[in-house]
Amino acid sequence: MVPDPLPLLAKVFGYPAFRGVQAEVVERVLAGRRTLAVMPTGAGKSLCYQLPAVMMEGCCVVVSPLIALMHDQLRGAEAVGIRAATLTSVDENRGETMARFRNGDLDLLYVAPERASSGHFRELLASAKLSLFAIDEAHCVSEWGHDFRPDYRLLEPLMDAFPDVPRLALTATADAHTRADIAKQLGISADGTIVSGFDRPNIRYSISPKANTNRQIADLIAATPGPGIVYAQTRAATEKLAEALARTGRPTRAYHAGLEPHIRAKNQADFVASEDMVICATVAFGMGIDKPDVRFVAHAGLPKSIEAYYQETGRAGRDGDPSVAHLFWGAEDFARARQRIGEVEPERQAGERARLQSLAALVETAGCRRRILLRHFGEDLAEDCGNCDNCLGSPDAVDATETARKFLSAVFRTGQMFGAGYIESVLTGQSSERSLMNGHEALSVWNIVSGEEVALLKPVGRALLLRDALRTNPHGGLEFGPAARAILKGEARVSLIVPAPREKRRRRSAPVAGNPADNPLFEALRERRRTLAKDAGVPPYVIFHDSVLRDMAARRPGSRAELALLSGIGARKLDAYGDAFLNVIRAAA
Structure with missing residues (x-):
């Protein structure tokens, strides 16, 4: 008979009841059944193995991908009185930890997949009683996932050597295809998967075209008290952003793999301990951070996939308090992403294109952002969320198909070799030495855009690049993509989102979680x-x-x-x- 976990849930963690699917997951684990739990960030995944580890005889072995994440989890476990330890390359007490394990003095042992898959570690496991294998960030086992780690593929043989020990795989980010692959790779039956809702209702999603990104992010910081993460796409960009954002008066740090290890470690430790710091980082930062009070996550460019976007934005508001996720994108981001897709293995290109198209749909929509995001993971909202920029701002959409056809015609008639700025100058009749030398002032597309239509040119150029109607060549010039023909022939329409006037926007300031009553x-x-x-x-x-x-x-x-x-x-x-x-x-x- 499975023991009642509620008394220990209250005594150890201080919670009177489970949340979401926690009870179902814990019940399966206590019954010794193999389980894959897909739960959103902040839903309490770690409790699903920590509570059974306290209740069951033996030690729970937790496989986790990053040392920083293990140490963060260790602090939390020890704070509630759980006997826990990490066994990593940076721990100086490894001998003591192994002795505690053999003596039965540990409830939890955290290890990296590289160590877990070694023969020496298997020998160590055979020297004591095991209660559970917990595989954290389990999407790393799947080549279809966005953070594939080959060593995760070696975990099933390890666990198979201990067939009577139950196994629990946990992830926040996996679509149906990835979930099936995770279960297969870890020896979990199809009926052993529990999928919680992917929605994070406390996160407000906002998306804006880039227009002086530093200023846009500075405005977000000014409106949002508390710690925040800003993701940039290059190491140099993180440092430039950190320098620029420091002028807001908030403490700011950079984080990327190129920093000296001691500087990188200090910047991370300072951020984890801070109640108001902003850290500008590459995507190398985040999976190892279990900081619950991050109030905003900003992207200063396009994430590499919709799964990555979901996981990275999910680092905001893990404590359940109101938080903000704001993405700033440019058409060049989509152009670079398509170039990268061309560099991956042919068999993966279709899947990568589908992921990029999902991001494009999220960026382009005039409707509820959350509906688009959750639909990618197979979840449908019954109604609009009321907590994204489109739901709060009621944007309008305008038909810009004719302007788009003019833009494409100008690209074609100038030889598919010039950038967006020059194409705009041709369409608006801005004479220059280059336009005279090339004879472009005699073209039929010269000076055919005027008045209010001029304001549509930049967003139309972005939309055409986003839809793959235009692509950039290695020299920065624009050339036709596969979607151009349908637009030129009138078989496809181009609509643009027009932000609502400021006076129409409702509750546009960032939500504040801290001390609303000024107590x-x-x-x-x-x-x-x-x-x-x-x-x-x-x-x-x-x-x-x-x-x-x-x-x-x-x-x-x-x-x-x-x-x-x-x-x-x-x-x-x-x-x-x-x-x-x-x-x-x-x-x-």
């Missing part, structure tokens, strides 16, 4: 949390999330017994920190 007790509790976190050498959120402090400020518990009734306060944290926070509450009475 001085909440700020005093946060200050005490900072002090405790510094003394303990952990990030503030490891002590308590903001939501717990807001509960304290609103309910003002007067005793440990009353404090224990608040969600998120387990026995270990009550003993360690309860009196410190009760003293702050009493002082404010």
Whole structure:
């Protein structure tokens, strides 16, 4: 008979009940059944193996892809009293950890897939009782996933050597094809997959064309208190962005693989511990961060896929508080993405084109962004989300097909070798030495765009590149893509999104989660949390999330017994920190 997990859920983690599909996943694990759980970021995936690890006899082995992520998970587990350790190349206590494992003194052991697949590690596992294999970020096992790691393919033989040990694979990012591949690669039957909803309703999705990206992101930072991540596409771009955004007054750091290891580690540690820092990073940053209080994620360019976009934006608001995801894109981003697709293996190109088309649909839509995003993962919303820029701003769409045909005609008649700026100058009759020398002022497309139509040229150029009606050649000139012919023949329409006038926009400022009631007790509790976190050498959120402090400020518990009734306060944290926070509450009475 499967034991009741609720008493330990309350005692260890401080939660009175499970969320979402947690109960179903935990029940399967406790029953010894193999399971693949697909749950959105912030839905509590780690609890699905941490709670069984406390309840079951033996040690749960957690395979995780990044050292930083393992150490972050370790801090959280130890904070609630779980006996946990990591076995990584940077840990100096490896001998002690292996001894604790053999002696049965560990509930959780975190390792990387490279170590887990080694023969020496298999021998270590055979020396003690195992309770569970937990495979975190399980999409890394699939070549169809966006973060494929070959060493994940060696995990099934390892687990097969211990056939009586249940296995749990966890991921937040996998479409139906990837889910099937994960289950196959890890020896999990098709009926062992549990898919929670992919929706993250607390995240507000916004997408804008680039127009002075530094200024756009600076405006987002000014409107959004709290920590944030800005993703850039190159190492140099992260450093330039960090330098520019530092002028906003917020502490700012850069992060990329080219930094000296000690600088990279310090920048990451500073960000994890901060309550207001902005970090400008390549996509190398993020999977190793389990920071729950990230208030915004900005993309200063196009993500590599819609799965990557979902995962990267999912690093905002893991604590459930309101957060923002804002993507700034340019037509050149799509042009570069198509060039990259041409460089991958032929058998993968169709799938990559489909992913890029999904991103294009997300960028182009005048409707609900969340509906487009979730549809990619096989989920349909019953109604518009009410929490994306289009739902909040009610954009209009205009038919720009004729302008698009003029643009394409100008590209063709000038020889498919000039950039967008020159094409615009031809269409608007801007005479220059180049137009005279090339004889372009005698063309039928010379000066055929005027008045209000001029304002459509730049967005039309972007739309044609996005739709693959235009492509850029290696010299930056525009040439026809496969979608050009249908537009020129009138078989396809081109519509453009026109942002709503400012006075029509509703609730356009970024949502703020921190202290909406301006409660001085909440700020005093946060200050005490900072002090405790510094003394303990952990990030503030490891002590308590903001939501717990807001509960304290609103309910003002007067005793440990009353404090224990608040969600998120387990026995270990009550003993360690309860009196410190009760003293702050009493002082404010």
